[in-house]
Amino acid sequence: MPEKEIKLPEHEFRLLSDLIRNYCGISFDESSKFLLEKRLARRLEQRHLDNFRDYYRLLLYDRDRAEELTAVLDLITVNETYFFREQSQLQAFSDEIIPEVLASGPYGRKFRIWSAGCSSGEEPYTLAMLLLEKGIPANGLEVEIIASDINQRVLAAARRGVYRKNSFRTTQEYYIKKYFEREDENTMRIKDEVKRNVTFSCINLLDSGKMGLVGKVDVIFCRNVLIYFGQDARKAVVGGFFERLSDKGFLLLGHAESLMSITSSFSLRHLKNDMVYQKPHKSAPGYEAGAMPGFLRERTK
Template sequence: MLFNDFDKNHFSDELYRKLTSLIYDRTGLFFGENSRFFLEKRVELRITALNLRNLDEYVRYLMFDSDSEKEWDSLITTITTNETYFMREERQLKCFKEDILPEIAKKRAGSKIRIWSAGCSSGEEPYTIAILVKESKCVPEHYVEILATDINSRVINKAKEGIYGESSFRSVNEAFKARWFISEGNQKWRIKDEVKARVTFQRFNLFELDRYALLGNFDVIFCRNVIIYFDMDAKVKVVERFFDKLHDGGYLLLGHSESLISVTEKFKLIHLPSDLVYRKE
């Protein structure tokens, strides 16, 4: 037992590099030396759960075991950062509601508007989008399709369930909660069906580059606080796909700490009344 514990905790540089490169090739997620402690702790949990002896066995399991797909799912669930909340980055959301949505509604004039929340985590972002569409009234809500995707199947299931605790409401007031949620007791709140019905959730890995063809085209892509975890090469590949997936005049909304500097010059940074956003010209 003592020996197993020692083995499990001893990740050689070579094996650590092998593990991070396997993770990168599959997900685009970049784990450098700064993330080593975090990743080792998470992977130790997986080694224990599978009753394996060490990282060497775990890496082989990921590569060759007949159950490896299931393990990839569990590993991704433990190593992704899923921090999110309703009405995150309010200025940008105001821009979406007051500037972008009316412009697209006018342009589309009666045909479907498609919005993608890419890296939606547990659903707070796409449900916020659905609420803003409802509040805006510039377009009948059934003309707007919202697709929400994430690589992590656990958060997708949570999003489909639609029940949230206090931390998801950190930047909204009680009136927002009362209007769009039903109390479940125990400080849990369930999203109302009228909002839930507007969002389709699906598991999708942004780094599976040949699968974008299945998605169709979009008017707006929200990909906020996701590519921050990718290296430059992965950012370039994913953002190029977003460009291809957007209609001309479509918008890419990134998190406020993210930018396309050194990633691509294809998008134009434009100044709308409420915020700066990227547009496909």
């Protein structure tokens, strides 16, 4: 049966997009009105509503509003991801960042990495594989990869750890053979030796209380997340990352993202394989104040 078409009026579009932006940072401008209308129309149908004004009220006042918001997030978040995304950045992580972090800390401490906006887990599991390739965790060196997302559905998939071909579009056969086992004809399951180093939690990056629970981390990956946010939300989230990073900690964004017009608190570090942001420490070499737009960074995907 064809879906009943319900139009999203201008006023309700503004109310709903403000509500979403204030809650999770994701910003819808005029050009994405149709997209929001299409996506939320399904919820109206399920809730037996015939207009967006009532739906907005439901999101504000209904006793099931928390569940409804979860359903909205599931419809509006972009969860595109795959293993070994942005190779040159991962190379920088493996060859330069890991050794530097390990050299800077007292031996035997925990190496903590946060994959913020981890989607279905391909990113944090990639990091876990890269660490295993370096022999980490090792005797006397623990590792903890905290992986978080706001979307409960993708987190459930991440915890399950079963993937289809699409997730392996840039994965070398070597890693598939070593760290996955066949689940069925079309899917592969990540091995426990990788899985055990990653913990998944539901964290809204705009919730400073929950962000605080993460504790101090050495490296933050927040790739292809801020691109969907409004400017105020970007500033708030990056401010939170600054707080969470240990001294000389690294922040790695997606290749189309940068801290330009967001903050100058981080330094841009020129590594051999990529440019990354670092919580400043004056004596470190290769520093440059300010930030360069992500699109100027050359990366092979």
